[in-house]
Amino acid sequence: MQLSLDSKFATYTPPKSQLLKWVGNKQRFAGEIARFFPTEFNTFFEPFLGSGAIIATVSPKKGIGSDVFKPLMEIWNKLKLDPNGLIEWYAERRNRLDNEDKKKVYEDIKASFNLNHNGADFLFLTRSCYGGIIRFRKSDGFMSTPCGVHNPIAVQTFAKRVVEWNNRLKNVEFLNIDYKDAFDLAKEGDLIYCDPPYSHSQSILYGAQDFDLKSLLVKIQEAKNRGVKVALSIDGKKKSGNYLCELPIPENLFEEEIFVSVGRSMLRRFQMEGKTLESELVSDRLLLTYSS
Numbered sequence: 001m002q003l004s005l006d007s008k009f010a011t012y013t014p015p016k017s018q019l020l021k022w023v024g025n026k027q028r029f030a031g032e033i034a035r036f037f038p039t040e041f042n043t044f045f046e047p048f049l050g051s052g053a054i055i056a057t058v059s060p061k062k063g064i065g066s067d068v069f070k071p072l073m074e075i076w077n078k079l080k081l082d083p084n085g086l087i088e089w090y091a092e093r094r095n096r097l098d099n100e101d102k103k104k105v106y107e108d109i110k111a112s113f114n115l116n117h118n119g120a121d122f123l124f125l126t127r128s129c130y131g132g133i134i135r136f137r138k139s140d141g142f143m144s145t146p147c148g149v150h151n152p153i154a155v156q157t158f159a160k161r162v163v164e165w166n167n168r169l170k171n172v173e174f175l176n177i178d179y180k181d182a183f184d185l186a187k188e189g190d191l192i193y194c195d196p197p198y199s200h201s202q203s204i205l206y207g208a209q210d211f212d213l214k215s216l217l218v219k220i221q222e223a224k225n226r227g228v229k230v231a232l233s234i235d236g237k238k239k240s241g242n243y244l245c246e247l248p249i250p251e252n253l254f255e256e257e258i259f260v261s262v263g264r265s266m267l268r269r270f271q272m273e274g275k276t277l278e279s280e281l282v283s284d285r286l287l288l289t290y291s292s
């Protein structure tokens, strides 16, 4: 029997490492999540792009990656149109650590970013801020995350990642638009993957405070009605486990709910040897408007 590469069980391999350091990114779930995508689709959309773990895993033949956050989209467009320039952006800032204090450099660059939001500074901040916590003050978008304890990756290491990510995303168009506008671009036969900000657990992350999940559900319903398939990630952790229960989910909007797992957290496994607790599984919820 001949196996086709387009078989239902085709798997996707995530990039070896992240281009941007981003708390809550889907890197470790990416291979599993993508397994539930249909093998046939026209354009792949990721309208809450963040650090792009899923679109880089899918590496679509045709894709649109978008996010409402402008400095982030400057980075993605630079990756696509001028990858060497992106490495320069990083090198100019990272090389300062050779003869300047890390915290001082970090605070300088954070101040420059806060004065004038721009992709070049933001790139360095994502790589060097504490825990990859990209957090902004609600009133004026001020980034306050302190300097991380780690050393930001070497320029050579970053450059290798740029090559891999540029290649994986060569067929992707990057747009700085609201998710609603991205949804409106999707046509019958397209696939949209959504990883929205979670208003419960990430209230001050990435402007999540203004996010209204109900409106997203309306857009998902409209998309489904015109033949677009949608996969939606919802935080699988207990804290927001009942998140969707309070929401008026249109009946029959989703056809499948999957708990995507990457295994048990190592720490838990050690402490709780011999006991298996479902709630301790590191998992992520995925809702599909189609049958996988």
Ligand SMILES: C[S@@+](CC[C@H](N)C(=O)[O-])C[C@H]1O[C@@H](n2cnc3c(N)ncnc32)[C@H](O)[C@@H]1O
Pocket: 022, 024, 025, 026, 027, 047, 048, 049, 050, 051, 052, 053, 054, 066, 067, 068, 069, 177, 178, 179, 180, 195, 196, 197, 198, 206, 207, 208, 211
């Ligand atoms: C949970 S993060 C996505 C993380 C991503 N899956 C990853 O692996 O890095 C949510 C993203 O949605 C973006 N966002 C928030 N509100 C948005 C909106 N109204 N339209 C488009 N993007 C939005 C944020 O800027 C943030 O990058």
